[in-house]
Amino acid sequence: MTSVRTPLLRAAVAFACAAAVSAPALASDLRIGVASEATSIDPHFHNLGPNNQVASQIFDRLINQGDRQQLQPGLAVSWKPIDNTTWEFKLREGVTFHDGSPFTADDVLCTFARAPEVPNSPASFSTYIKGKTFKKVDDFTVHVTTDEPYPTMANDLSVIPVISDEVGCGATTADFNDGKAAMGTGPFKFVEYVPGDRIVLAANEDYWGGRPEWDKVTIKPIKAGPSRVAALLAGDVDMISGVPTTDIGTLKETKGIVLSQGVSNRVIYLHVDQFREDSPFVKANGGGDIKNPLLDQKVRLAISKAISRELIRDRVMEGLSIPAGQLLPDGFFGVSDKLKPEAYDPEGAKALLAEAGVPDGFELTIHGPNDRYINDAKIVEGIAQMLTRVGIKTKVETMPRSVYFKRASTGGEGGLPEFSLILVGWGAGSGEASSPLRSLIATYDKEKGMGAANRGRHSDAKVDELVEQALKTVDDGKRAALLAEATERAMANLAIIPIHYQVNTWASREGIVYTPRSDEYTLAHYARSQ
Amino acid sequence: MSVFILRRLMQSALVMVAMAAIVFFGMHLVGDPVDMFVSPDMDQADIEQVVRALGLDRPILEQFWAFVTSALQGDLGQSFVFGQPALGLILERMPATLELAFIALLMAIVFGIPLGLYAGLKPDSPVSRTIMAGSILGFSLPTFWVGIMLIMVFAVMLGWLPSTGRGETVDVLGVPVSFLTLDGLRHLILPAFNLALLKISLVIRLTRAGTREVMLQDYIKFARAKGLGRGRIVGVHVMKNILIPVVTVLGLEFGSLIAFSVVTETIFAWPGMGKLLIESIQQLDRPVIVAYLMMIVFLFVVINLVVDVLYSILDPRVRLGDRGA
Numbered sequence: 001m002t003s004v005r006t007p008l009l010r011a012a013v014a015f016a017c018a019a020a021v022s023a024p025a026l027a028s029d030l031r032i033g034v035a036s037e038a039t040s041i042d043p044h045f046h047n048l049g050p051n052n053q054v055a056s057q058i059f060d061r062l063i064n065q066g067d068r069q070q071l072q073p074g075l076a077v078s079w080k081p082i083d084n085t086t087w088e089f090k091l092r093e094g095v096t097f098h099d100g101s102p103f104t105a106d107d108v109l110c111t112f113a114r115a116p117e118v119p120n121s122p123a124s125f126s127t128y129i130k131g132k133t134f135k136k137v138d139d140f141t142v143h144v145t146t147d148e149p150y151p152t153m154a155n156d157l158s159v160i161p162v163i164s165d166e167v168g169c170g171a172t173t174a175d176f177n178d179g180k181a182a183m184g185t186g187p188f189k190f191v192e193y194v195p196g197d198r199i200v201l202a203a204n205e206d207y208w209g210g211r212p213e214w215d216k217v218t219i220k221p222i223k224a225g226p227s228r229v230a231a232l233l234a235g236d237v238d239m240i241s242g243v244p245t246t247d248i249g250t251l252k253e254t255k256g257i258v259l260s261q262g263v264s265n266r267v268i269y270l271h272v273d274q275f276r277e278d279s280p281f282v283k284a285n286g287g288g289d290i291k292n293p294l295l296d297q298k299v300r301l302a303i304s305k306a307i308s309r310e311l312i313r314d315r316v317m318e319g320l321s322i323p324a325g326q327l328l329p330d331g332f333f334g335v336s337d338k339l340k341p342e343a344y345d346p347e348g349a350k351a352l353l354a355e356a357g358v359p360d361g362f363e364l365t366i367h368g369p370n371d372r373y374i375n376d377a378k379i380v381e382g383i384a385q386m387l388t389r390v391g392i393k394t395k396v397e398t399m400p401r402s403v404y405f406k407r408a409s410t411g412g413e414g415g416l417p418e419f420s421l422i423l424v425g426w427g428a429g430s431g432e433a434s435s436p437l438r439s440l441i442a443t444y445d446k447e448k449g450m451g452a453a454n455r456g457r458h459s460d461a462k463v464d465e466l467v468e469q470a471l472k473t474v475d476d477g478k479r480a481a482l483l484a485e486a487t488e489r490a491m492a493n494l495a496i497i498p499i500h501y502q503v504n505t506w507a508s509r510e511g512i513v514y515t516p517r518s519d520e521y522t523l524a525h526y527a528r529s530q
Numbered sequence: 531m532s533v534f535i536l537r538r539l540m541q542s543a544l545v546m547v548a549m550a551a552i553v554f555f556g557m558h559l560v561g562d563p564v565d566m567f568v569s570p571d572m573d574q575a576d577i578e579q580v581v582r583a584l585g586l587d588r589p590i591l592e593q594f595w596a597f598v599t600s601a602l603q604g605d606l607g608q609s610f611v612f613g614q615p616a617l618g619l620i621l622e623r624m625p626a627t628l629e630l631a632f633i634a635l636l637m638a639i640v641f642g643i644p645l646g647l648y649a650g651l652k653p654d655s656p657v658s659r660t661i662m663a664g665s666i667l668g669f670s671l672p673t674f675w676v677g678i679m680l681i682m683v684f685a686v687m688l689g690w691l692p693s694t695g696r697g698e699t700v701d702v703l704g705v706p707v708s709f710l711t712l713d714g715l716r717h718l719i720l721p722a723f724n725l726a727l728l729k730i731s732l733v734i735r736l737t738r739a740g741t742r743e744v745m746l747q748d749y750i751k752f753a754r755a756k757g758l759g760r761g762r763i764v765g766v767h768v769m770k771n772i773l774i775p776v777v778t779v780l781g782l783e784f785g786s787l788i789a790f791s792v793v794t795e796t797i798f799a800w801p802g803m804g805k806l807l808i809e810s811i812q813q814l815d816r817p818v819i820v821a822y823l824m825m826i827v828f829l830f831v832v833i834n835l836v837v838d839v840l841y842s843i844l845d846p847r848v849r850l851g852d853r854g855a
Contacts, residue, residue: 033694037809039612046611047569120613122567122584127576173613196623196801197696220695222799223809226678227694231799234685234693371812402814405565429571439570449573 028215030512033228034522035242037221041193042176043161043184044115047123052159053521054219057201059161059184062089062108063154067517067526068331069265069431071154075103075162075185079154081474082143087153091140095208097164098189105136110169111162118173128156151474155430187212187525196221201524217524232257232507239508241522245318245375251507260506262516263322263329266427267436268373270366270383270497271408272300273420275457280412281365281420285393293358294420300494301342302352303421306390307383308344309500316378321500326487327426327436329501329518334433334470334483339491341498349390361391367408368423370398374502380423383499408455417455424455425502427519433483437467441486441495458495535835542831546824553820554597558590563610563814584610597820606824607817611810616821620803625705626696627795627802631787633709633722635780638729643776645730646737647764653742661734668731677724677797684720692717694799721798725791729783736779740772747771774844781837789826 036050043055056064064074076089095103112134116126132150135143144153163169164183171181182190187209188201201217220237222228225244229251231237243251243259251257272294273279284290293299309323322329323341330337353359364387368380377398384394398404411418428435443459444451450464451457463486470482490496506514506522515526564586568577581587585596597607606617649658685693697717699706708714744750745768753763792804799805803822810818 045613046567047571048567120583120608121580122610122613123569123572123576123580126579127569127572194801195619196626196805197799220799222694223805224796224799227681227797227799230678230681230686231693231695234681234689236685236693236695400812402561402566402812404561406562409565410562426570429569435571439573446574449575452573452577453570 028213029218030214030216030239030524030527031218031220031237032522032524032527033220033222033231033237033240035221035223035225035228035240037196037223038199040173040177041179041182041190041199042118042173043163044111044118044125045121045173045176047125047127047159049520052161053523054199055161055184056186056521056523057188057217057525058182058186058190059163060095060186061158061161062091063158065158065431065519067262067515069428069518071158071431074158075108081149081153084149084474085146087144087150088137089142089144089157091142092208093140095185096206097166097183097185098204099164099167099183101164101166101183103162103185104139104165105142106139107162107165108142109134109136110165111160114163114169115160120173125160128159132156149472149474151471151476151479152430152432152434155432159429188214188217191216212525213528214524219524229507232509235509238512239506239514239522239527241504241506241520243505243507245320245505248318248320248505256510258508258510258513260508260514260516261320261503263518264427264502264504264520265328265332265429265431265518266373266425266502266520267324267327267329268321268376268379268423268425268499268502269324269327269440270303270499271417271422271424271440271454271456272303272458272494272497273417273456274300274495275459276416279420280418281367283363285360285362287363290362292420293356293362296356297493298352298356299358300497302349302356302390303387303392304342304494304497305345305352306349306392307342307386307497307499309341310344311386312379312382313500316375316382317500317503320374320503320505322503324498324500326491326498327440327496328428328433332428332431332433332518333476334437334480334487336484336487336491338484338488346386346390353391359391361393363393363395364421365395365397365419366421366423367404367419368396368398369401369404372401372404373423373425376423376425379499383423409453417457419455422455423499424453426453429519431518433487434467434471437463437483437486437490438471441490442467456496458490458493460490460493460495463490463493463495534838538831538835542828545831546827549827550597550601550820550824551594553823554594554816555590557814557816557819561814562586563816566813567611597817606821609810609815609818611813611815611818616817617825619806619818620822620825623801623803623806625707626800627788627791627804629707629709630718630722630725630791630794630800630802631784633718634726634729634787635784637722637726638733638780638783641726642730642733643737646734647741647768647772649734650738650741650745651764653738662738665731665734668727668734671727673724673728673793674797676727677721677794680720680724681797691720693720694797696801721794721800724798725787725794729780729787732779732783733776736776737772740775741768744768744771770844774841777840777844778837781833781840785826785830785833788829 038050038054043059060074062074062076064072066072075092077092078090082088112129116124116129133145137143167183168181175181179190187204187207189204191202192200199219203212203215205211228240229247232240277292279292282292313321325339325341328335366384368376370377381396384396387394407418408422426436438450439453442450443464444454444457466482466486470479473479504520511530513528564581609616609619645661649661652658681693684691697708697713698711699708700710753767792808795802795804807822
């Protein structure tokens with residue numbers, strides 16, 4: 001129902017905005033309307049944005065992620081490699097769980113034992129835990145060993161919420177949902193969970209990071225965008241996430257409403273079929289067969305040059321995107337400072353097509369989801385028009401993500417990706433460049449666990465080598481350089497064609513400011529009253 | 531009558547099996563649920579492990595057989611997304627939806643019948659014309675648009691009622707209901723009215739048509755000639771005769787109120803089963819979808835049965851046993 005938008009509706013929003021915004025509730029209460037609902041309170045049940053978002057407020061991690069996913073001391077005060085294959089974590093002393101029991105190394109050990117083993121989990125945290133051995137040295141020291149040097153240890157452990165040995169580790173997911181086991185060390189205590197309706201939290205008076213500002217936090221899932229906006233205008237919630245782009249203009253003008261915007265770690269990009277001579281959705285002009293021109297780097301570069309990222313930002317995204325030239329926005333670990341977004345150059349694109357032996361272009365179908373990323377279908381339509389202008393006659397096909405992703409990953413012959421040119425997005429959960437590099441760009445290799453989401457099947461041995469080397473380099477400076485080098489090489493070859501980084505918008509009533517987070521999470525302790 | 535009921539129930543079992551099969555295989559064709567919920571950072575081995583854990587690696591016929599055998603023992607499978615029994619998830623959200631549907635039904639009767647009766651008795655008065663024009667609007671405006679408008683007017687502009695969500699609930703016999711608290715009632719009004727609007731219009735039209743027809747009947751003239759009061763004529767002789775089509779239609783419509791409150795629940799963030807269904811469809815959560823639709827089929831069968839029984843009470847000429855199916 002997110003597409004409930006009519007001109008009349010917009011007029012109504014504008015009209016309603018003219019009316020005064022209703023009186024807010026008590027200043028120390030915070031009511032948040034969120035776009036997507038958590039499926040469980042069990043922090044290890046499903047490694048999924050909405051669930052992690054709730055867990056981040058009740059539970060701490062050894063290492064917490066800041067607003068730009070920078071690593072910050074959480075339940076660990078320091079961490080360092082003590083030899084090639086061992087990391088030492090010094091734990092915070094004097095921290096207590098919400099039930100008053102002290103936090104020690106035992107809680108850490110049991111957390112990492114439970115997290116990969118939750119029954120019925122649709123996606124567990126085992127990705128981040130496998131291959132690591134945890135050892136308690138004393139109550140406040142833990143050693144983690146791996147077979148090979150493992151530089152991203154801290155990033156891996158920064159995604160897993162720590163639960164209590166006493167009540168949490170032996171508990172089932174149901175025990176968490178009714179609150180019995182939902183005992184963390186985080187800024188808020190669990191109070192109530194009514195599936196589909198609300199999650200209620202209360203301030204943890206003894207939080208080690210200082211008592212949070214809000215006495216009571218109510219998180220309400222309101223899926224329909226217009227309803228979420230209306231709930232904010234009606235004063236039923238104090239803050240909402242995921243403001244629909246069409247409403248941003250109106251809300252900006254509304255008295256009593258403040259917007260917070262921040263760039264996300266999600267890059268929207270095109271994956272290009274780079275492994276088939278006869279790509280199913282590429283045809284010669286007139287519909288005959290043609291050798292897949294997308295295999296040629298020049299053609300891919302032509303596509304990139306043909307796309308005006310500024311126009312997409314201004315016309316499709318209402319200003320809410322940042323043109324992208326690589327996999328993560330500036331400032332994240334491992335990005336290259338040399339890469340800029342490809343400039344719009346239709347003449348250059350035509351010249352490249354001529355050089356590549358297809359001066360008159362060819363026929364192509366671009367595929368994309370229509371309910372996954374902000375304005376996804378509209379972006380695809382815009383790109384198709386731009387490509388058609390330089391001679392690549394492009395048809396558009398968009399579909400719901402439930403249909404799209406299966407076809408895009410394994411819908412073709414022999415379980416190969418079905419499409420030729422697709423729009424996808426990637427959010428780097430770990431907040432550094434090795435995440436997209438190993439999943440999107442490294443050669444698809446089941447054995448090594450590389451390239452799992454490489455739907456274009458780009459393959460470059462040199463990039464693979466750089467990524468693998470980076471994943472073994474513990475020294476931060478050297479690793480960042482290796483990741484940047486790998487990114488530069490991949491971008492030069494147009495392993496993917498980056499379009500933009502998404503910008504997310506939160507809206508709140510006047511008096512509340514939200515610090516936007518690049519992981520798109522909405523956390524009560526990132527909202528402050530003025 | 532018991533033979534009649536038994537036969538109905540057996541037929542419904544067949545329909546439910548057919549339904550389950552269609553949805554089961556249909557969902558398989560749509561897409562792969564694993565793509566919907568795995569975390570992007572997972573590598574191929576992790577993904578395969580999820581596929582195996584959910585049993586999705588097995589041939590579809592084998593999966594269906596496993597579903598049928600456990601369904602016969604009352605287990606409709608576990609939700610992929612929630613990891614909980616699908617039926618339990620639905621039942622947990624059912625009271626909210628039933629409450630909404632009942633209130634909407636009540637509104638349809640309370641508003642629809644008097645208004646329709648009035649329009650039928652005085653077809654040419656300006657008030658009747660207004661009622662009929664209003665009922666056309668009720669029919670033709672899309673539910674989601676009306677819902678947003680209701681929120682805009684009553685919650686945002688006037689600030690009389692809350693915009694979304696379900697208010698405070700109290701437990702009655704272990705079932706949480708919200709119509710017994712003031713806060714709950716305030717939350718109920720808008721979504722229930724939104725859901726009821728179409729039904730109110732329907733009832734108005736049915737009642738009006740019935741009233742106009744019945745008023746011309748000989749027995750009404752006779753009753754009048756006999757000198758019966760207007761109140762008695764309308765209250766007994768007219769009402770009893772127009773109620774049969776109204777009850778039939780409302781019975782059927784009640785099913786659709788429950789089954790397809792999806793739009794209203796989504797707009798008003800009402801924590802009912804409709805919202806669960808639409809989210810399950812988006813996530814391809816097959817066990818929940820199959821269980822939901824089977825339950826809805828069952829519900830329709832039961833409602834139709836109740837309607838037929840009511841029929842025989844309202845109209846003594848109807849004998850259930852003779853009617854076969």
